[in-house]
Amino acid sequence: MMKAISVRGTVASRISLWCAGTVLALGGGVASAAGVTDAMIKNDAVTTDQVLTVGLGLHGQRHSPLKTINAGNIGDLVPAWTFSFGGEKQRGQETQPLIYDGKMFITGSYSRLWALDAKTGKMLWDYQHRLPDGIMPCCDVINRGAALFGDLVIFGTLDARLVALNQDTGKVVWNEKLGDYKAGYSYTAAPLIVDGLVITGVSGGEFGIVGKVDARDAATGKLVWSRPTVEGHMGTFKGKDNGITGKTNASWPGDMWKYGGAATWLGCTYADDVGLVYCGTGNPAPWNAHLRPGDNLYSTSTVAIDVKTGKIRWSYQSTPNDHWDFDGVNEFIPFDMDGKKVGAKADRNGFFYVIDRANGKLINASPFVTRQTWASGVDLKTGRPIESGNRPGDPSQASGEKGESVFSAPSFLGGKNWMPMAYSPDTGYFYVPANEWGMDIWNEPITYKKGAAYLGAGFNIKPLYEDYIGALRAIDPRTGKIVWEAKNDAPLWGGVMTTAGDLVFTGTPEGYFKAFDARTGKELWKFQTGSGVVGQPATWEQDGVQYIAIASGWGGAVPLWGGDVAKKVKDISQGGMMWVFRLHESGADVAKN
Amino acid sequence: MRAAVSLWLLWTLLPGTVSAAATTPTDPLRSPNWAAMVERHLNGGPVVFDERVQVRMPQTAEDPMSVPVEAVVEGLENIQEMRLIADLNPLPLILIFRPTHADPFIAFRFKVEQSTPVRAAARTADGVWHVGGAWLTASGGGCTAPSYGSGSGLWRDQLNQVSAALWPRGEDASRLKLRVMHPMDTGLAAGIPVFHVESLSVEDASGRELAKIRTYEPVSENPVLSLNLHYRGVVDVRGRDIQGNRIRARVAP
Numbered sequence: 001m002m003k004a005i006s007v008r009g010t011v012a013s014r015i016s017l018w019c020a021g022t023v024l025a026l027g028g029g030v031a032s033a034a035g036v037t038d039a040m041i042k043n044d045a046v047t048t049d050q051v052l053t054v055g056l057g058l059h060g061q062r063h064s065p066l067k068t069i070n071a072g073n074i075g076d077l078v079p080a081w082t083f084s085f086g087g088e089k090q091r092g093q094e095t096q097p098l099i100y101d102g103k104m105f106i107t108g109s110y111s112r113l114w115a116l117d118a119k120t121g122k123m124l125w126d127y128q129h130r131l132p133d134g135i136m137p138c139c140d141v142i143n144r145g146a147a148l149f150g151d152l153v154i155f156g157t158l159d160a161r162l163v164a165l166n167q168d169t170g171k172v173v174w175n176e177k178l179g180d181y182k183a184g185y186s187y188t189a190a191p192l193i194v195d196g197l198v199i200t201g202v203s204g205g206e207f208g209i210v211g212k213v214d215a216r217d218a219a220t221g222k223l224v225w226s227r228p229t230v231e232g233h234m235g236t237f238k239g240k241d242n243g244i245t246g247k248t249n250a251s252w253p254g255d256m257w258k259y260g261g262a263a264t265w266l267g268c269t270y271a272d273d274v275g276l277v278y279c280g281t282g283n284p285a286p287w288n289a290h291l292r293p294g295d296n297l298y299s300t301s302t303v304a305i306d307v308k309t310g311k312i313r314w315s316y317q318s319t320p321n322d323h324w325d326f327d328g329v330n331e332f333i334p335f336d337m338d339g340k341k342v343g344a345k346a347d348r349n350g351f352f353y354v355i356d357r358a359n360g361k362l363i364n365a366s367p368f369v370t371r372q373t374w375a376s377g378v379d380l381k382t383g384r385p386i387e388s389g390n391r392p393g394d395p396s397q398a399s400g401e402k403g404e405s406v407f408s409a410p411s412f413l414g415g416k417n418w419m420p421m422a423y424s425p426d427t428g429y430f431y432v433p434a435n436e437w438g439m440d441i442w443n444e445p446i447t448y449k450k451g452a453a454y455l456g457a458g459f460n461i462k463p464l465y466e467d468y469i470g471a472l473r474a475i476d477p478r479t480g481k482i483v484w485e486a487k488n489d490a491p492l493w494g495g496v497m498t499t500a501g502d503l504v505f506t507g508t509p510e511g512y513f514k515a516f517d518a519r520t521g522k523e524l525w526k527f528q529t530g531s532g533v534v535g536q537p538a539t540w541e542q543d544g545v546q547y548i549a550i551a552s553g554w555g556g557a558v559p560l561w562g563g564d565v566a567k568k569v570k571d572i573s574q575g576g577m578m579w580v581f582r583l584h585e586s587g588a589d590v591a592k593n
Numbered sequence: 594m595r596a597a598v599s600l601w602l603l604w605t606l607l608p609g610t611v612s613a614a615a616t617t618p619t620d621p622l623r624s625p626n627w628a629a630m631v632e633r634h635l636n637g638g639p640v641v642f643d644e645r646v647q648v649r650m651p652q653t654a655e656d657p658m659s660v661p662v663e664a665v666v667e668g669l670e671n672i673q674e675m676r677l678i679a680d681l682n683p684l685p686l687i688l689i690f691r692p693t694h695a696d697p698f699i700a701f702r703f704k705v706e707q708s709t710p711v712r713a714a715a716r717t718a719d720g721v722w723h724v725g726g727a728w729l730t731a732s733g734g735g736c737t738a739p740s741y742g743s744g745s746g747l748w749r750d751q752l753n754q755v756s757a758a759l760w761p762r763g764e765d766a767s768r769l770k771l772r773v774m775h776p777m778d779t780g781l782a783a784g785i786p787v788f789h790v791e792s793l794s795v796e797d798a799s800g801r802e803l804a805k806i807r808t809y810e811p812v813s814e815n816p817v818l819s820l821n822l823h824y825r826g827v828v829d830v831r832g833r834d835i836q837g838n839r840i841r842a843r844v845a846p
Contacts, residue, residue, distance in 0.1 A: 172837035173837070
């Protein structure tokens, strides 16, 4: 009559529903007394028996201290179990699994979430969010992971809701609105939890929405503060006005700031020593920059927000008056460099930035791609790019509808896109999944209409080289130099992880999950997962065994927006699978699972 | 979950002292599923068949997506709750009703998959389930078809909107009829996940509960419910669906 396991399918859960508000409240409280605490979340980066955060820690370094699996034995890495996401909804799977209390929590395409037994892969419950027909995700129906707090697992949906479910039962505890999906809002990034607050951004920068960062009480979903990321919009704190972001019309003309974009679609990281949440902001809207002269703050920036007050402490804008869709959303990863408290970011625009994490002062900026047509460098004194006059022409000055087209590198999909890099405190290197591509881009007239694409630009993406687009690069943040690289035919679109075993893991659209030597870049191991890998790896230890997990399932923005590049990936099979690996022992031992 | 179940059992058994050895009496409707229903949906009993509990509905389901039913208890005092069950539906439990300050009466519509007994079980303070029911003939398919709302794509715009009316019935009683806009998808139609209203409570102006209803997959799309409240005046309707979307309405006579 119904699936053997479902959100509310068992007799036990049926019977208990009735008394949820009365007797169960007592029982539930006892059962979940432990739960995930703020302290556990802050220690996640150095804890090996659980994975509580997407990014393996609030700073998002994606480094694990585990070294059971290392260069010496990686040849013995074999699958332990797999799990199919099922259904006909096999699209891009960009999730990272979370591990807590013997359970794995994963999100999937079309706003789905599963709880599995982490050791065996047995499904415990599933949740399929009911999506309206009118959702407007720009770049595939993906999700990038959940967050854990107390006895809750929390994730964002394509219709811009934030949903909290009980970790044991899968029952929805609260469900709050992040934005109006009809105006183009959605949410796909993993929420961040700091001091009992669940912190989220919004997606929808292609539809003229206004970016913001919200902090809610993680237990109840109630809004605590909200900080818009476009100048001129009022922030709130506990329902009261909390100051306008920036100064109205300081860097935006006329009314253009009202639909200014700057979507915070990749979420945030956090540094506890300075109490700041770092959120990247997307392109200003529309793409046609001739319509919005000025820097257009705080688009294409890293914005550092005081987690206690919801006010912006500092911001750094990597692409002022962006004309190429160089979203500044990329993760800002706090780390310590020669005793200095800094952070690093590999931007869509092709520069790798090192910035003082307390005050936002630029320390270094160096290219991590081979070609940048739009700027020749970054002035370290002013922090501004040195532009090379490579902007598309103004359509209002042209004879036809279209302005003059220019060739630009990187392309709008970026020297690096959403896929997160990793930092190893052991080697001191960042591992950046980069792509080498350019585009023809031209501008067109555009006016804002609710819920309609708000671009005013046309484009066509092209590879820069015959033999590769993707390149996993190890970068030394002290010098900005590329230490090693591993090229890949198709564009890289998956997250990176590094471990104390001196390994770097990432996946490829060709379907391989790969391990590299963290010091030399030598490819040590690969496994064919059956579909393109655009997920984020994670690793943990359970009963003395180190496990490594990756989602497989091709999709994301490349097949939808990739122009000439899309031809390179058009024959990749769809998928939707969680793969979990461990070191091979005797067959008998593995069978015991 | 196991702890919760035992608490529930404790709670249901506490008010009265019932012999645990009670055996299930022979089912007058001779349903092959009745023993399982008692086990799964009536906490294992004890159960008595009682003509004071009645299910009123057409003999034949003209529209399997929407079969009108009235469940009523007459001549039995102190009803703690009522459960409505269609034995041979793929999802038998239709709804649970707690008439805190209301008649042991509820009218609703439900989806039927095939011919089935439809039961009302009313639990008295001594823990005994008093059961009445009737056979419903149906050609079927009501549970496995997509809802109209899901088919049209318009369900989201009206989700959880409430229309309601109150009719005074004497000094301190009134009849409440309400409709909640919701696709009530069973999860059995291909590609459409389960999605239904989970709870509705009716409160007086001071927040006192007058009645509480738990609804499950078989309740028809855009549920229409009628209750007889022991109260006259403005009432608040509060509830949610299984995905945490809230239902809120205030109804004036």
